[in-house]
Amino acid sequence: MADFGGDTDLEAFRQEARAWLEANFPASLKGKGSLATSEVRSDEPDLVAWRKAMGAKGWGTPTWPKEYGGGGLSPQQARVLLQEMTRMGAFNPLMFGMGVTMIGPTIMDYGTEEQRKKHLPPIVRGEVQWCVGYSEPNAGSDLASLQTKAVDNGDGWTVTGSKIWTSGAQYSDWCGALVRTDPSAKKHEGISFMLIDMHQKQIEVRPIPLIAGASPFCETFFTEAKVPRDGLLGQLNVGWTVGKRLLQHERASQTGASTGAKPPPPLSVVAKKYLELDGQGRISDLDLRTRLVKHEMDAKVHGLTLARAMAEAKGNNSPGNAASVLKNSATNVAQTRAELTLEIMGHQGLGWQGDAFTGEELESVRSWLFGKAMSIYGGSSEIQNNIVSKRILGLPDTTQST
Numbered sequence: 084m085a086d087f088g089g090d091t092d093l094e095a096f097r098q099e100a101r102a103w104l105e106a107n108f109p110a111s112l113k114g115k116g117s118l119a120t121s122e123v124r125s126d127e128p129d130l131v132a133w134r135k136a137m138g139a140k141g142w143g144t145p146t147w148p149k150e151y152g153g154g155g156l157s158p159q160q161a162r163v164l165l166q167e168m169t170r171m172g173a174f175n176p177l178m179f180g181m182g183v184t185m186i187g188p189t190i191m192d193y194g195t196e197e198q199r200k201k202h203l204p205p206i207v208r209g210e211v212q213w214c215v216g217y218s219e220p221n222a223g224s225d226l227a228s229l230q231t232k233a234v235d236n237g238d239g240w241t242v243t244g245s246k247i248w249t250s251g252a253q254y255s256d257w258c259g260a261l262v263r264t265d266p267s268a269k270k271h272e273g274i275s276f277m278l279i280d281m282h283q284k285q286i287e288v289r290p291i292p293l294i295a296g297a298s299p300f301c302e303t304f305f306t307e308a309k310v311p312r313d314g315l316l317g318q319l320n321v322g323w324t325v326g327k328r329l330l331q332h333e334r335a336s337q338t339g340a341s342t343g344a345k346p347p348p349p350l351s352v353v354a355k356k357y358l359e360l361d362g363q364g365r366i367s368d369l370d371l372r373t374r375l376v377k378h379e380m381d382a383k384v385h386g387l388t389l390a391r392a393m394a395e396a397k398g399n400n401s402p403g404n405a406a407s408v409l410k411n412s413a414t415n416v417a418q419t420r421a422e423l424t425l426e427i428m429g430h431q432g433l434g435w436q437g438d439a440f441t442g443e444e445l446e447s448v449r450s451w452l453f454g455k456a457m458s459i460y461g462g463s464s465e466i467q468n469n470i471v472s473k474r475i476l477g478l479p480d481t482t483q484s485t
Contacts, residue, residue, distance in 0.1 A: 093159055093160065093163050096160050096163055097163050097166075097167060100163060100164050100167045101167050101171075103140070104167055104168060104171060104173055105171070107133070107136040107137075107140075108133060108136075108168075108171065108173045109129040109130075109132060109133055111129045112129055112130060112133060112173070112174075113171070113172035113173070114172040115174070116174035124179045124180065124209070124212050124254060125179070130176060133176045134176040134177065134209040135208070135209070137175070137176055137177065137209070138152070138177065138207055138208035138209045138210075139208070140154065141153045141154035141155065141207060142154045142156075142164060143175050143176060143177035143183065143207065143209065144177065144183055144187065144206070144207050145160070145161040145164055146158060146161050147187070147191070147203070147207065148191075151191075151199055151200070151203035151204055151207065152203065152204040152207035152208065153203075153207055176209065177206075177207075177209045179209075179212060179251075180212035180213050180214065180251050180254070180255060181213045181214060181215050181250070181251070181259075181333075182206035182211060182212065182213040182257075183206060184332065184333065185213070185215060185259070185329050185332050185333050186202075186206070186213040186215070186257075186259045186329070187202075187203055187206045187207075188329075188332045189259070189276075189316070189325065189328055189329045189332060190202050190203060190278075190316065191203070192325075192328055193276075193316050193317040193325050193328070194316055195313075197313065198278075198313060198316065201313070202257075202278070211256040211257060212251065212254050212255045212256050212257075213255055213256070213257050213258065213259060214249050214250060214251045214252045214255040214257075214258050214259075214281075214301075214303075215249065215250070215258065215259050215260070215329065215333075216231070216246040216249055216252075216258045216259065216260030216261065216279070216303060217229075217246065217260070217261055217326070218246060218247050218248045218249075219231060219244070219245060219246055219247060220245065220247055223247075223248075224463060224466060226261070226326075227270045227271045227274070227323065228270070229244075229261055229262070229263060229274070230244055230263060231243070231244025231245065231246065231260070231261075231262050231263065231305060232244055232262060232263045232264070232266065233262040233263070233264050233275060233277060233310065235264075236309075238311065238312070239309060239310050239311040239312050239314060240262075240264070240277065240309075240310045240314070240315075241307045241308070241309060241310075242260070242262055242277070242279065242305045242307070242308040242309075242310055243305055243306060243307055243308075244262070244304075244305055245302065245303065245304045245305065246260065246302070246303045246305075247291075247300075247301075247302050247303075248291075248300050248301075248460070249288075249300070249301045249302070249303045250299040250300055250301070250460070251299050251301075252281070252288045252301040252303045253288045253290050253301055255281050256280075256281055256282065257278060257279065257280060257281055258278075258279045258281055258303070259276065259277075259278055259279075259316070259329065260276070260277055260279055261274055261275070261276055261277075261322055261323075261326045262274070262275055262276075262277055262322070263275075264319060264320055264322075265320050268320060271323045272320060272321075272323070273320050274320065274322040274323045274326070275315060275317075275318075275319050275320055275321070275322035276315070276316045276317055276322035276325040276326055276329075277310050277314050277315055277316065277322075278310070278314045278315075278316055279305075279308060279310055279314065280309075280310075280314075283308055283309060285305065285306050285307050285308040285309065286303065286304070286305055286306075286308050287303070287304040287306070288301050288302070288303050288304075289301060289302045289303075289304075293452075293453070293456075294452050347420075349379055350375050350378060350379065350420060350423055350424065350427065351366070351375055351376075351379065353424065353427055354366050354371070354375060354427045357427050357428055357429065357431065358371075358427060371423075371426070371427075374423065375423060378416070378419050378420060378423060381412075381415065381416055381419070382416045382420070385409070385412045385413060385416050388408075388409060388412065389409055392409065408471060408475070410467055411458075411464050411467045411468065411471075413457075414457040414458050414464060417454055417457055418454050418455070418457060418458065421447070421450055421451040421454045422451070424447050424450075424451070425447060425448065425451055428444055428447060431444050432444060432447055432448060432451075433448060434448060435448065
């Protein structure tokens with residue numbers, strides 16, 4: 084690839100990216116970005132070929148350093164690449180699991196050089212899948228109450244306890260988990276972040292069914308699971324800092340930034356397929372029309388704010404305050420769209436199976452149900468509002484007694 088340093092010739096890079104995508108992206112995958120964002124690493128032949136091509140090029144992790152297999156692109160080049168992928172209906176095939184969005188960036192932040200060289204290249208190539216072990220049955224929003232413990236056994240640590248809501252654990256090769264390594268320490272201390280190999284008999288995974296049908300969520304049980312010395316990420320007993328950093332990366336990844344898949348059509352276009360129109364070709368229901376316009380305005384404002392946050396992050400690897408604001412904004416936009424979609428489709432938006440419903444209609448009801456989880460995972464909406472009010476706006480904590 085040409086060297087685009089300094090004031091990058093973005094148009095030259097655009098032509099190079101376009102030519103490479105046209106030569107390597109399988110036409111059969113056009114517009115099928117959902118194949119890549121599911122929790123499971125698909126073995127569909129064309130998707131496997133696309134994953135290998137993007138992994139070898141490093142463009143599935145475009146801004147990661149080349150020394151770990153990444154693309155080594157500037158943020159501007161990565162944005163051009165995304166634009167070209169979107170234009171042709173291509174997508175990032177490495178978005179399954181949590182390696183690219185959460186674990187990988189956290190390893191770059193806190194890992195030793197040996198840990199980076201061991202774990203990052205397989206993530207870049209799409210060869211491994213990661214999950215995150217945070218919540219426990221009695222430690223959800225109050226995560227610092229976690230009780231899964233790691234005991235020093237001389238060669239490393241022995242982990243015993245359980246996690247819940249571990250997304251994609253049934254498919255994962257590795258788990259990044261918070262564990263208690265010093266039970267005598269204060270609540271937020273004595274916690275460490277460990278990289279745990281999921282391929283051992285001391286770990287049992289039980290999927291949790293959801294109303295939407297397929298579920299990514301699991302219970303995960305550790306019964307003296309083994310973690311070697313190089314499985315500790317960051318400092319011993321200082322894992323709370325590492326864990327918070329991962330959550331920053333998670334929230335940044337949940338703000339609605341595209342993976343290259345073509346965005347869905349505006350709801351006003353969908354509505355005209357199902358609803359009565361007036362003589363001017365507008366939706367007859369004035370109230371619904373007003374709510375659709377408001378939703379499209381909210382979606383546009385969210386997109387512009389996301390673009391501004393990305394521009395402000397230029398040259399700064401630390402997710403900023405906008406990630407906390409945008410997470411709730413993205414949730415509101417997505418959940419409102421799902422609600423309006425079912426209202427527009429009427430009875431056709433209530434189907435679960437059968438030939439009386441199109442694939443789009445069946446997917447809409449499942450998306451509506453699964454979308455309820457958006458305001459819970461990655462930090463509930465209430466917690467995000469507390470973060471915004473106290474840490475960003477500096478408002479007083481009214482929950483404390485005077």
